[in-house]
Amino acid sequence: MQPGEPLGERYRLVEALGRGASGEVWSAIDSTGARFVIKCLRSTVEPELEKRFERELAVARQLGPPYFPRLIDGRSGPEGPRYIVWAAEQGSALADLALDADRAASRVLRRLLPVAELLRALSRLHALGIVHRDLKPEHVLVKPDGSVVLLDLGLCRVSDSLRLTASRHILGSAAFVAPEQIQAPQNVDQRADLYAVGAIAFWLLSGRLPFAAPTAESLLVLKLMRQAPLLNDVCEVPVPAAVEEWVAMMLAREPTGRPASASAAGEKLEHALGGD
Secondary structure (H helix, E strand, O other): OOOOOEEOOOEEEEEEEEEOOOEEEEEEEOOOOOEEEEEEEOOOOOHHHHHHHHHHHHHHHHOOOOOOOOEEEEEOOOOOOEEEEEEOOOOEEHHHHHHOOOOOHHHHHHOOHHHHHHHHHHHHHHHOOOOOOOOOHHHEEEOOOOOEEEOOOOOOOHHHOEEOOOOOEEOOOOOOOOHHHHHOOOOOOHHHHHHHHHHHHHHHHHOOOOOOOOOHHHHHHHHHHOOOOOHHHOOOOOOOHHHHHHHHHHOOOOHHHOOOOHHHHHHHHHHHOOOO
């Protein structure tokens, strides 16, 4: 695929945004100048990746604004190009927030506001019986008004999964994956997403991940054996004890130690930040 190449009868590719084993993601325009994001599946992929693509398209048809991209078009099936088209969203990745050099306490705590929005998005997703399983800062877009859009519901990139054997994969990125995803990757519930939210919050507040290791394999072993460190043991700027406790709860090794739902986690975060 190349810039300027047409896709279907309406779209023209502009810029490659990402490439993986299953396909490519491009920005695109149509004849009116409207801008889109298109995920294109390669013509030949493993059957499991085809299923993930079809699942992502099915999920996209159930979701939409305010917390998810607006679906414009989608094609699957054995013949012709296979793609999913969303309206382009304005904003920046949540990952960019942790790059801010301002370490003032009030500024650091404001980084949790998108996390509260993320939990609202997850409440909607989980209500449909869907677990994301691959939450990370790159998959959360923060819009200019502070609201968030949750991206990438397909787990379609094999590079984002750690292969353990020929038949068993951990679904999700190692830095944010929950411990139970390591042991039983196909049998997780919404609390696995809450662990990832805790890891994102830890990273936003401290500028580092809860666990560090030279390889993905050794990092996953650490997650199985140890509880994440407390925030104030690693933060340059201390955070309130209630916030530290909330993050520790979200990062509990056992799912039963975490809130039962995204809405419950959001309520506890509001209290930790001083809400009523």
